[in-house]
Amino acid sequence: MTLDPRLQQIADAQPYPLVFATISGAHLYGFPSPDSDFDLRGAHVLPLPKVVGLTLSDETVEDSRVIDGLEMDIVSHDVRKFFGLLLKKNGYVLEQVLSPLVVRTSAAHEELRAIADDCVTRHHAHHYLGFSETQWKLWQKESPRRIKPLLYVYRVLLTGIWLMRTGEVQANVTVLNREFRLPQIDDLVARKTAGAEQQTIEDQDMAVHERAYGSLSSQLEEARDSSKLRERPSEATFAQLDDLLVRLRTSSGKGT
Structure with a gap:
């Protein structure tokens, strides 16, 4: 997709x-509605005076408001925090650093993308299983039930299965469904992208989604158990991130 040039200006500010800085959320997942906000995610570099004192501020920067006519949800972590999350079984940061919807990049970003591939482990399945279970339970309690959280459940499960099978991060549910071929996903995506953010579904469709949720959850567990992915990032990966962090910090916080 072609990104709105205003996003670059927002990143500059x-x-x-x-x-x-990359785009996450519905635009990354392949089902933005005409009124969807833009989820801008990134990693910033705090200057030395901010990190050597007794207190640490702005480790995470968040901003949700309309900027230049765009509804924005902005979250950025300082590189030390971001790297720490990357070393854990956190699928969110993997998807952010590897997102193809790039608003701002740098030489350090390209280096980080290569390192991120080595941070993928079989235990990332726990992230996707946990998130899908939480979202599923919340969605079951909704009245009326919305399409958006249901698509999040499908997206998370398919991303997790694909990651366990291939080691590749793919967050776009439409791309994933070329492999999984679940007809209800194409229908849900078509309705979500053509309508408003709060589109709902009919109760008579519940049985289809319940069966799919159970099947995909089992497939993700099986893919995790049979995965050839590493158990944890290597010491070399840790050392690469540590070296990159030191270089970023000592170069006066320049991300480019």
């Missing part, structure tokens, strides 16, 4: 230098 962030309070700290950005190593990268």
